[in-house]
Amino acid sequence: MRVLVVEDEKKTAAFVRKALQAEGFAVDVCHNGDEAWAGALTTPFDAIVLDIMLPGRDGLSLLRQLRQHSIATPVLLLSARGEVNERVDGLNAGADDYLPKPFVLAELVARVRALGRRGGESKPAVLQVADLRLDTLTRRAERRGVLIELTAREYRLLEFLMRSAGQICGRMAILEKVWDYSFDPGSNLVDVNVMRLREKIDADFEPKLLHTVRGLGYVIKEPS
Amino acid sequence: MTIRTWLTLWNASMLLVALLATGALAYYELVIEARPQAQGAQPAGKSAKEPAPADIIEIAMFCSIIPAVALALAGGWWVMRRTLAPVTALTQAAEQMNEHNLGTPLPRTGSGDELDRLTEVFNAMTARLNSAFARLREFTLHASHELKTPLTVMHAELENWLRDDRLATEQRQRVESQLDEIQRLAKIVDSLTLLTRADAGQVVLGREAVRLDDLLREALADAESLSQPAGVTATLEACDEVTILGDRHRLRQLLLNLCDNAVKYNQPGGKVTLELHRADARAELRISNTGRGIPPEVLPKVFDPFFRGDASHSQAVEGCGLGLSIARWIVTAHGGTIRIASEPGGLTSAIVGLPVPVDADRQKTS
Numbered sequence: 001m002r003v004l005v006v007e008d009e010k011k012t013a014a015f016v017r018k019a020l021q022a023e024g025f026a027v028d029v030c031h032n033g034d035e036a037w038a039g040a041l042t043t044p045f046d047a048i049v050l051d052i053m054l055p056g057r058d059g060l061s062l063l064r065q066l067r068q069h070s071i072a073t074p075v076l077l078l079s080a081r082g083e084v085n086e087r088v089d090g091l092n093a094g095a096d097d098y099l100p101k102p103f104v105l106a107e108l109v110a111r112v113r114a115l116g117r118r119g120g121e122s123k124p125a126v127l128q129v130a131d132l133r134l135d136t137l138t139r140r141a142e143r144r145g146v147l148i149e150l151t152a153r154e155y156r157l158l159e160f161l162m163r164s165a166g167q168i169c170g171r172m173a174i175l176e177k178v179w180d181y182s183f184d185p186g187s188n189l190v191d192v193n194v195m196r197l198r199e200k201i202d203a204d205f206e207p208k209l210l211h212t213v214r215g216l217g218y219v220i221k222e223p224s
Numbered sequence: 225m226t227i228r229t230w231l232t233l234w235n236a237s238m239l240l241v242a243l244l245a246t247g248a249l250a251y252y253e254l255v256i257e258a259r260p261q262a263q264g265a266q267p268a269g270k271s272a273k274e275p276a277p278a279d280i281i282e283i284a285m286f287c288s289i290i291p292a293v294a295l296a297l298a299g300g301w302w303v304m305r306r307t308l309a310p311v312t313a314l315t316q317a318a319e320q321m322n323e324h325n326l327g328t329p330l331p332r333t334g335s336g337d338e339l340d341r342l343t344e345v346f347n348a349m350t351a352r353l354n355s356a357f358a359r360l361r362e363f364t365l366h367a368s369h370e371l372k373t374p375l376t377v378m379h380a381e382l383e384n385w386l387r388d389d390r391l392a393t394e395q396r397q398r399v400e401s402q403l404d405e406i407q408r409l410a411k412i413v414d415s416l417t418l419l420t421r422a423d424a425g426q427v428v429l430g431r432e433a434v435r436l437d438d439l440l441r442e443a444l445a446d447a448e449s450l451s452q453p454a455g456v457t458a459t460l461e462a463c464d465e466v467t468i469l470g471d472r473h474r475l476r477q478l479l480l481n482l483c484d485n486a487v488k489y490n491q492p493g494g495k496v497t498l499e500l501h502r503a504d505a506r507a508e509l510r511i512s513n514t515g516r517g518i519p520p521e522v523l524p525k526v527f528d529p530f531f532r533g534d535a536s537h538s539q540a541v542e543g544c545g546l547g548l549s550i551a552r553w554i555v556t557a558h559g560g561t562i563r564i565a566s567e568p569g570g571l572t573s574a575i576v577g578l579p580v581p582v583d584a585d586r587q588k589t590s
Contacts, residue, residue: 009377011377012373012376012377012380015377015380015381015384016380018384019380080372101372101376102372102375102376102406102410104379105379151445153445181473181476181477183473185477186411186547186550187446187481187484189449189450189484192449192450193449196452214403214404215382215403215404216383216403
């Protein structure tokens with residue numbers, strides 16, 4: 001998978017490049033909008049990570065131009081402003097996802113991976129991590145055959161974590177996908193709900209599946 | 225004595241003096257001058273039965289002193305009104321001024337008189353104030369924007385460290401704790417940006433029909449999950465059906481924010497109650513807690529940015545101190561009011577009043 005990173009801030013660009021390369025992606029970096037425009041026209045990228053504030057052509061106009069030229073490469077917008085309006089503007093301009101700065105690197109990687117997958121594999125109806133099963137059709141969760149009672153919110157949380165099994169899910173991503181908050185409402189809502197979910201799926205069972213990655217987020221994974 | 229009374233009395237006395245002078249002149253001409261003539265022309269006996277025209281005029285003139293005083297007062301008042309009208313207009317216009325409409329100049333009469341000049345000077349002053357406010361907002365916006373880039377870099381750097389398996393447990397804990405602080409800083413910067421942009425009128429709110437009761441029921445679920453670990457119970461006491469026009473995301477943020485506060489400032493075994501009432505064109509939302517309460521002298525300050533209340537207590541409470549400022553912005557942006565009522569040792573409630581448009585129920589709920 002080949003990714004174009006458009007970010008004028010050199011250090012941030014270097015970190016993003018390193019993190020994406022560590023995932024096995026081929027990464028090209030541009031530091032301004034015009035360079036990126038030339039690159040995107042000539043090279044078929046699988047995903048573009050695009051900062052909004054750029055010298056020369058800014059991210060949003062670049063994005064509009066790409067879409068006008070029927071270049072449908074999935075785009076993840078980055079912005080230091082992180083406001084709802086901007087998110088809506090970005091999605092309207094044709095972005096596929098949006099991440100406010102400062103972001104968790106692991107989350108950026110997860111989102112780029114998701115962009116590359118988009119439209120590819122279909123979502124499985126039954127999710128399984130070790131002996132934890134979640135049937136998304138009947139909305140039933142069970143571990144080792146024992147039915148686990150979940151509230152609506154806990155169900156959505158578990159589904160999101162299990163769909164990204166093995167990947168760290170940042171608080172922001174959880175707030176967005178499970179609570180439909182596109183900004184941090186300033187509460188430890190995610191933490192208390194993960195805690196409650198952990199009590200239900202992990203307290204009476206071994207091995208533990210739901211882990212906290214302090215400073216970064218949460219992950220459901222099989223013990224290696 | 226106000227300028228108003230002073231001017232009225234001054235004008236009235238001037239008018240009265242003028243009236244009396246005219247009266248005295250007329251008296252002299254019509255009565256004093258006319259008498260010898262009359263005495264000479266008519267026999268003395270007749271004048272006793274039929275009063276001479278001069279006498280009638282004399283009586284009439286003395287009787288008209290009281291109406292003259294009244295007339296002078298009325299005239300004085302009227303002249304005062306005319307004189308002070310531009311000042312009154314200026315006062316009223318200045319009263320409407322706040323930090324958001326400093327850019328609108330006060331209306332000028334254009335007559336070039338002293339008051340017009342005063343208005344001009346006043347306008348120049350508010351224009352300077354306005355640009356000072358604007359510069360301050362610009363500064364905060366730039367500052368928060370510039371802060372985010374190094375925060376992103378620091379976050380990424382620490383994150384990369386954490387990936388290093390050779391990191392000793394103690395070092396790992398240090399890095400993790402720094403990550404926590406960076407995230408806290410990022411949150412403060414985010415909230416500051418939001419408040420500054422809101423202040424500058426740059427945040428556009430959605431305006432769709434929103435079922436407030438649905439949002440409140442949803443907020444109850446969140447309040448329950450927040451309150452359980454704190455040993456607090458959350459209940460929904462009343463929930464009238466209310467549809468308002470507003471921004472769904474921001475209203476959800478408001479509810480979560482108030483619920484979050486009600487849990488944070490509660491004590492173990494305490495209660496959080498949610499109520500939503502509708503009265504005609506107004507919805508009243510009340511979120512109460514049984515915490516230790518807020519002293520009355522502190523109440524007016526709770527909406528100020530970074531105000532954390534009782535220092536000894538706030539140590540234990542997480543948050544960046546901007547939550548209630550944001551809550552107030554969301555409410556006022558929706559044309560509503562918010563206040564906190566607290567009886568020490570009793571209930572502390574956040575009371576939000578929001579306007580309910582008459583035809584909101586008929587609009588498509590989304």
